[in-house]
Amino acid sequence: NAGVMQNPRHLVRRRGQEARLRCSPMKGHSHVYWYRQLPEEGLKFMVYLQKENIIDESGMPKERFSAEFPKEGPSILRIQQVVRGDSAAYFCASSQSTGELFFGEGSRLTVL
Protein backbone atom coordinates (compact mmCIF):
# COMPACT_ATOMS: atom_id res chain seq x y z
CA ASN A 1 0.00 0.00 0.00
CA ALA A 2 2.22 2.75 -1.33
CA GLY A 3 1.96 6.17 0.21
CA VAL A 4 2.10 9.50 -1.57
CA MET A 5 4.93 9.35 -4.10
CA GLN A 6 6.81 12.46 -5.12
CA ASN A 7 9.57 12.83 -7.64
CA PRO A 8 12.14 13.99 -8.07
CA ARG A 9 13.27 14.06 -4.45
CA HIS A 10 15.94 16.61 -5.31
CA LEU A 11 16.03 19.00 -8.25
CA VAL A 12 18.64 21.60 -9.16
CA ARG A 13 17.82 24.30 -11.66
CA ARG A 14 19.55 27.44 -12.86
CA ARG A 15 17.71 30.74 -12.77
CA GLY A 16 15.31 31.02 -15.68
CA GLN A 17 14.82 27.29 -16.16
CA GLU A 18 11.62 25.36 -15.54
CA ALA A 19 10.95 22.98 -12.67
CA ARG A 20 8.37 20.20 -12.82
CA LEU A 21 7.44 18.35 -9.67
CA ARG A 22 5.28 15.25 -9.78
CA CYS A 23 2.98 13.71 -7.21
CA SER A 24 1.10 10.42 -7.28
CA PRO A 25 -1.54 10.31 -4.53
CA MET A 26 -2.26 7.33 -2.35
CA LYS A 27 -4.39 4.67 -3.98
CA GLY A 28 -8.03 5.65 -3.85
CA HIS A 29 -7.34 9.30 -3.06
CA SER A 30 -8.76 11.86 -5.46
CA HIS A 31 -7.74 15.05 -3.64
CA VAL A 32 -4.25 16.51 -3.96
CA TYR A 33 -2.68 19.45 -2.16
CA TRP A 34 0.62 21.19 -2.68
CA TYR A 35 2.47 22.95 0.12
CA ARG A 36 5.74 24.85 0.16
CA GLN A 37 8.19 24.82 3.05
CA LEU A 38 11.08 27.25 3.30
CA PRO A 39 14.04 26.24 5.51
CA GLU A 40 13.19 26.42 9.22
CA GLU A 41 9.60 27.48 8.43
CA GLY A 42 6.14 25.97 8.38
CA LEU A 43 4.07 24.60 5.54
CA LYS A 44 2.35 27.15 3.35
CA PHE A 45 -0.70 26.07 1.37
CA MET A 46 -0.39 26.55 -2.38
CA VAL A 47 -3.15 24.73 -4.23
CA TYR A 48 -5.86 22.10 -3.82
CA LEU A 49 -6.92 19.97 -6.77
CA GLN A 50 -9.31 17.18 -7.54
CA LYS A 51 -9.16 15.17 -10.74
CA GLU A 52 -9.10 17.65 -13.65
CA ASN A 53 -10.18 20.55 -11.41
CA ILE A 54 -8.44 23.25 -9.42
CA ILE A 55 -10.54 23.74 -6.30
CA ASP A 56 -8.52 26.34 -4.42
CA GLU A 57 -5.41 28.09 -5.71
CA SER A 58 -5.42 30.92 -3.21
CA GLY A 59 -1.84 30.16 -2.12
CA MET A 60 -0.32 30.05 -5.59
CA PRO A 61 1.83 32.96 -6.74
CA LYS A 62 0.06 34.78 -9.57
CA GLU A 63 2.86 34.30 -12.05
CA ARG A 64 5.16 31.45 -13.11
CA PHE A 65 3.41 28.79 -10.98
CA SER A 66 0.79 26.37 -12.25
CA ALA A 67 -0.63 23.03 -11.15
CA GLU A 68 -2.67 20.31 -12.74
CA PHE A 69 -4.13 16.95 -11.81
CA PRO A 70 -5.13 15.22 -15.05
CA LYS A 71 -7.60 12.38 -15.38
CA GLU A 72 -4.71 9.99 -15.89
CA GLY A 73 -1.29 10.32 -14.33
CA PRO A 74 0.25 12.27 -11.49
CA SER A 75 -0.38 15.81 -10.34
CA ILE A 76 2.23 18.26 -11.64
CA LEU A 77 3.44 21.47 -10.03
CA ARG A 78 5.20 23.57 -12.65
CA ILE A 79 7.41 26.55 -11.94
CA GLN A 80 8.54 28.53 -14.94
CA GLN A 81 11.57 30.83 -15.06
CA VAL A 82 12.71 29.85 -11.59
CA VAL A 83 14.35 32.39 -9.30
CA ARG A 84 16.50 31.84 -6.20
CA GLY A 85 13.52 32.58 -3.96
CA ASP A 86 11.77 29.48 -5.33
CA SER A 87 14.31 27.27 -3.55
CA ALA A 88 12.28 25.29 -1.03
CA ALA A 89 10.83 21.89 -0.23
CA TYR A 90 7.57 21.26 -2.03
CA PHE A 91 5.27 18.75 -0.39
CA CYS A 92 2.31 17.01 -1.89
CA ALA A 93 -0.48 15.53 0.21
CA SER A 94 -3.53 13.50 -0.70
CA SER A 95 -6.83 12.70 0.95
CA GLN A 96 -10.10 10.92 0.43
CA SER A 97 -11.99 14.01 1.55
CA THR A 98 -12.13 12.79 5.16
CA GLY A 99 -9.87 15.59 6.30
CA GLU A 100 -6.89 13.29 6.86
CA LEU A 101 -4.03 14.48 4.68
CA PHE A 102 -1.12 12.15 4.03
CA PHE A 103 2.11 13.74 2.87
CA GLY A 104 4.84 12.58 0.56
CA GLU A 105 8.54 12.92 1.34
CA GLY A 106 8.81 16.15 -0.62
CA SER A 107 10.76 17.50 -3.56
CA ARG A 108 13.64 19.77 -2.67
CA LEU A 109 14.25 22.43 -5.29
CA THR A 110 17.53 24.31 -5.37
CA VAL A 111 17.88 27.23 -7.75
CA LEU A 112 21.45 28.24 -8.54
Add this chain to the structure above:
Amino acid sequence: GENVEQHPSTLSVQEGDSAVIKCTYSDSASNYFPWYKQELGKGPQLIIDIRSNVGEKKDQRIAVTLNKTAKHFSLHITETQPEDSAVYFCAAKMGYNTDKLIFGTGTRLQVFP
Protein backbone atom coordinates in the same frame (compact mmCIF):
# COMPACT_ATOMS: atom_id res chain seq x y z
CA GLY B 1 -8.08 35.85 7.77
CA GLU B 2 -7.19 32.21 8.22
CA ASN B 3 -4.51 31.84 10.84
CA VAL B 4 -3.06 29.22 13.20
CA GLU B 5 -0.61 30.29 15.88
CA GLN B 6 1.67 27.79 17.60
CA HIS B 7 3.79 28.04 20.75
CA PRO B 8 6.51 27.52 21.74
CA SER B 9 8.77 27.56 18.71
CA THR B 10 11.37 25.44 20.52
CA LEU B 11 11.01 23.11 23.48
CA SER B 12 13.70 21.17 25.31
CA VAL B 13 12.83 18.51 27.85
CA GLN B 14 14.57 15.74 29.73
CA GLU B 15 13.77 12.18 28.74
CA GLY B 16 10.76 10.99 30.72
CA ASP B 17 9.30 14.46 31.19
CA SER B 18 6.12 15.70 29.49
CA ALA B 19 5.94 18.13 26.59
CA VAL B 20 3.02 20.41 25.77
CA ILE B 21 2.53 22.37 22.55
CA LYS B 22 -0.32 24.85 22.15
CA CYS B 23 -2.14 26.25 19.13
CA THR B 24 -4.88 28.76 18.54
CA TYR B 25 -6.98 29.17 15.41
CA SER B 26 -8.99 32.03 13.96
CA ASP B 27 -11.82 30.41 11.97
CA SER B 28 -14.68 29.42 14.28
CA ALA B 29 -15.98 27.10 11.51
CA SER B 30 -12.87 24.91 11.78
CA ASN B 31 -13.82 21.37 12.68
CA TYR B 32 -10.75 19.19 12.27
CA PHE B 33 -7.36 19.58 13.97
CA PRO B 34 -4.48 17.24 13.12
CA TRP B 35 -0.95 17.15 14.48
CA TYR B 36 2.04 16.24 12.34
CA LYS B 37 5.57 15.17 13.24
CA GLN B 38 8.35 16.03 10.80
CA GLU B 39 11.80 14.50 11.08
CA LEU B 40 14.78 16.00 9.33
CA GLY B 41 14.65 15.59 5.57
CA LYS B 42 11.27 13.86 5.64
CA GLY B 43 7.65 14.69 5.02
CA PRO B 44 5.17 15.48 7.80
CA GLN B 45 3.61 12.42 9.37
CA LEU B 46 0.14 12.47 10.91
CA ILE B 47 0.39 11.40 14.56
CA ILE B 48 -3.01 12.25 16.00
CA ASP B 49 -6.06 14.30 15.14
CA ILE B 50 -9.25 15.51 16.79
CA ARG B 51 -12.60 16.60 15.45
CA SER B 52 -14.71 19.37 16.89
CA ASN B 53 -17.30 17.06 18.42
CA VAL B 54 -14.88 15.79 21.10
CA GLY B 55 -12.78 17.55 23.71
CA GLU B 56 -9.94 15.08 24.15
CA LYS B 57 -8.34 12.14 22.37
CA LYS B 58 -5.58 9.83 23.52
CA ASP B 59 -3.25 7.41 21.77
CA GLN B 60 -0.70 5.80 24.09
CA ARG B 61 1.74 8.57 25.13
CA ILE B 62 0.10 11.22 22.96
CA ALA B 63 -3.05 13.18 23.74
CA VAL B 64 -4.76 16.16 22.17
CA THR B 65 -7.26 18.50 23.84
CA LEU B 66 -9.61 20.94 22.16
CA ASN B 67 -11.36 24.00 23.58
CA LYS B 68 -13.77 25.22 20.92
CA THR B 69 -14.96 28.19 22.92
CA ALA B 70 -11.44 29.55 23.30
CA LYS B 71 -10.41 28.27 19.84
CA HIS B 72 -7.31 26.51 21.04
CA PHE B 73 -5.98 22.98 21.07
CA SER B 74 -2.93 21.34 22.58
CA LEU B 75 -0.67 18.35 22.08
CA HIS B 76 0.57 16.50 25.14
CA ILE B 77 3.40 13.97 24.98
CA THR B 78 4.08 12.05 28.18
CA GLU B 79 7.17 10.03 29.10
CA THR B 80 9.14 11.61 26.28
CA GLN B 81 11.88 9.62 24.56
CA PRO B 82 14.83 10.80 22.43
CA GLU B 83 13.05 9.51 19.32
CA ASP B 84 10.27 12.02 19.97
CA SER B 85 12.75 14.74 18.95
CA ALA B 86 11.38 16.35 15.78
CA VAL B 87 9.42 19.36 14.58
CA TYR B 88 5.72 19.21 15.41
CA PHE B 89 3.06 21.10 13.45
CA CYS B 90 -0.53 21.72 14.41
CA ALA B 91 -3.09 22.43 11.72
CA ALA B 92 -6.73 23.38 11.35
CA LYS B 93 -9.16 22.61 8.58
CA MET B 94 -10.71 25.87 7.51
CA GLY B 95 -14.48 25.81 7.27
CA TYR B 96 -16.92 23.16 6.08
CA ASN B 97 -16.50 23.29 2.31
CA THR B 98 -12.78 22.74 2.02
CA ASP B 99 -10.23 20.12 3.00
CA LYS B 100 -7.48 22.74 3.06
CA LEU B 101 -5.33 22.69 6.19
CA ILE B 102 -3.66 25.78 7.58
CA PHE B 103 -0.52 24.94 9.55
CA GLY B 104 1.08 26.49 12.59
CA THR B 105 4.69 27.59 12.42
CA GLY B 106 6.03 24.48 14.12
CA THR B 107 7.67 23.52 17.41
CA ARG B 108 11.13 22.01 17.47
CA LEU B 109 11.11 19.48 20.30
CA GLN B 110 14.43 18.25 21.67
CA VAL B 111 14.39 15.40 24.17
CA PHE B 112 17.68 14.99 26.02
CA PRO B 113 18.64 11.54 27.33
